[in-house]
Amino acid sequence: MKNKNTSKRQQRAIETKKKIYEAAKQLILVHGVENVSVDSIVEAAGVSKGAFYVHFKSKDSLFVTLVNDYTNIADLDYRSFLLTISDNKSTFDILHNLAEEISDFIEHSIGLKNMGTLYKAHLSKTIDTTSAISYNRELYKIFSEVLERGVNKGEIREDIAVDLLAKHLILAIRGITFECCIRYPDMNLKEEVLNHFNILLYGLKK
Amino acid sequence: MKNKNTSKRQQRAIETKKKIYEAAKQLILVHGVENVSVDSIVEAAGVSKGAFYVHFKSKDSLFVTLVNDYTNIADLDYRSFLLTISDNKSTFDILHNLAEEISDFIEHSIGLKNMGTLYKAHLSKTIDTTSAISYNRELYKIFSEVLERGVNKGEIREDIAVDLLAKHLILAIRGITFECCIRYPDMNLKEEVLNHFNILLYGLKK
DNA sequence: CATAGTGTGTGACCAAAGTCATTACCATTG
DNA sequence: CAATGGTAATGACTTTGGTCACACACTATG
Numbered sequence: 001m002k003n004k005n006t007s008k009r010q011q012r013a014i015e016t017k018k019k020i021y022e023a024a025k026q027l028i029l030v031h032g033v034e035n036v037s038v039d040s041i042v043e044a045a046g047v048s049k050g051a052f053y054v055h056f057k058s059k060d061s062l063f064v065t066l067v068n069d070y071t072n073i074a075d076l077d078y079r080s081f082l083l084t085i086s087d088n089k090s091t092f093d094i095l096h097n098l099a100e101e102i103s104d105f106i107e108h109s110i111g112l113k114n115m116g117t118l119y120k121a122h123l124s125k126t127i128d129t130t131s132a133i134s135y136n137r138e139l140y141k142i143f144s145e146v147l148e149r150g151v152n153k154g155e156i157r158e159d160i161a162v163d164l165l166a167k168h169l170i171l172a173i174r175g176i177t178f179e180c181c182i183r184y185p186d187m188n189l190k191e192e193v194l195n196h197f198n199i200l201l202y203g204l205k206k
Numbered sequence: 207m208k209n210k211n212t213s214k215r216q217q218r219a220i221e222t223k224k225k226i227y228e229a230a231k232q233l234i235l236v237h238g239v240e241n242v243s244v245d246s247i248v249e250a251a252g253v254s255k256g257a258f259y260v261h262f263k264s265k266d267s268l269f270v271t272l273v274n275d276y277t278n279i280a281d282l283d284y285r286s287f288l289l290t291i292s293d294n295k296s297t298f299d300i301l302h303n304l305a306e307e308i309s310d311f312i313e314h315s316i317g318l319k320n321m322g323t324l325y326k327a328h329l330s331k332t333i334d335t336t337s338a339i340s341y342n343r344e345l346y347k348i349f350s351e352v353l354e355r356g357v358n359k360g361e362i363r364e365d366i367a368v369d370l371l372a373k374h375l376i377l378a379i380r381g382i383t384f385e386c387c388i389r390y391p392d393m394n395l396k397e398e399v400l401n402h403f404n405i406l407l408y409g410l411k412k
Numbered sequence: 413c414a415t416a417g418t419g420t421g422t423g424a425c426c427a428a429a430g431t432c433a434t435t436a437c438c439a440t441t442g
Numbered sequence: 443c444a445a446t447g448g449t450a451a452t453g454a455c456t457t458t459g460g461t462c463a464c465a466c467a468c469t470a471t472g
Contacts, residue, residue, distance in 0.1 A: 008467095008468070008469090009468055010419090012468095013419075013420060037458060037459080038458075038459060038460080039457090047422090048421060048422045048423060049423070049459095050420090050421060050422050050423070050461085050462085051420075053459095053460070054419085058459075058460075059459065059460090117329075119329055119384075119388075120326050120329050122387075123325055123326045123387055133388060133389065164401075165405075171381060171382065171385050171402070172378065172381060174381060174384070174385065175384060175385070178325075178380070179380065181328075181329055182325075182328040182329060182335070182339060183339065195370075195374070196377070199366075199371075199374055199406065200406055200409055201409070202408045202409030202411070203409050205408070214438070214439085215437080218450075219450060222450075243427080243428055243429085244428070244429065244430080245427090245429090254451055254452045255429095255452080255453070256431085256450090256451055257450075257451050258430095259429095260451070261450095264429080265430090
């Protein structure tokens with residue numbers, strides 16, 4: 001009978017996975033996901049194609065892993081951005097600033113093209129892309145906190161739970177980002193988000 | 207030298223295209239896009255694979271053509287639905303009803319799975335999917351008209367053009383539909399749309 | 413130490429989208 | 443009626459994501 005993660009074996013497996021991951025990261029960064037084949041990744045990593053599919057469910061899945069890692073970086077960015085905003089500001093201003101920061105990050109750090117690829121991956125039901133859209137994601141907590149403070153300050157309506165409101169706001173941002181992806185380059189993300197929030201935030205008022 | 211659309215030739219070309227279109231329509235209706243290969247389509251249509259790519263840029267492109275035709279049907283549905291709504295209702299109620307009807311149509315007539323495929327096609331920049339998202343689409347006119355009437359009744363804010371408001375509302379519906387696609391089956395489209403509109407419509411008030 | 417059992421790795425293979433050199437066909441021109 | 447030229451159609455071929463039966467290496471057990 002077997003058992004336990006016997007280190008030598010496990011170690012090699014981890015190394016293989018890392019080799020694939022790093023090779024893919026480099027290639028995708030330079031050429032874009034669409035222009036990088038699995039064959040080229042495994043060749044660069046020096047492993048067989050089968051090994052790739054031992055460690056990753058699919059090419060998209062690998063890409064999502066990459067994006068998820070970036071998602072965490074994004075959330076850290078949003079969190080630290082929030083700390084720079086004065087508490088004296090109204091909740092609506094804070095939400096506006098936050099939305100602005102997120103738009104910037106998406107547009108300039110991630111890129112709309114990569115967002116599009118991510119969304120395509122979301123739509124392909126073969127992959128588990130939960131971490132980017134999970135309600136446990138830090139982003140949801142950030143919004144919930146801001147809204148909660150808004151409730152305490154008496155600025156935000158109380159008949160809908162802050163968690164739900166946060167979901168609506170993030171859903172809206174995602175929707176606009178999606179729209180920007182499909183209308184690229186005819187739409188400006190930041191502008192649209194701010195305009196939309198101008199309307200949407202009214203509905204949060206007490 | 208050649209010239210003119212010489213009828214016999216043109217006729218045959220049109221017939222070929224139609225054969226492909228109809229065969230695909232049938233197959234996709236029964237089995238779903240994902241489960242229908244180009245090979246099976248051309249076999250059913252009794253033409254070669256090359257002919258397929260003479261008439262359609264890609265498999266997705268053919269699918270989009272199909273959906274676009276359905277888009278028109280959808281818009282006719284929405285238009286006639288609007289006629290059944292009493293003018294006495296408030297603009298907000300009308301918008302709610304409309305959103306409800308659209309949700310129903312998407313969920314039951316088109317299906318979320320097909321919407322997902324459509325969205326993937328939107329994101330693949332290789333295809334022209336303009337007709338479904340074009341601002342000339344009847345759907346945008348319908349919303350604009352309702353909002354315009356709302357303005358005249360003094361219910362809707364005037365500082366933002368009704369065309370822009372219509373864009374925001376439709377963008378929101380599309381965003382929620384997208385979210386439903388990626389979270390399927392954990393979300394109910396109609397419910398979410400109505401909840402979201404509950405918040406969003408506040409921002410339209412005068 | 414032998415043996416069995418399991419996670420890791422291999423590469424030939426498959427399915428399906430899309431390409432392209434070539435052919436078939438037909439209308440126009442001389 | 444050739445000859446010409448251009449569009450429609452062909453199908454073998456390429457590419458690429460993904461599979462699978464098998465081999466290998468390593469660990470735990472008797």
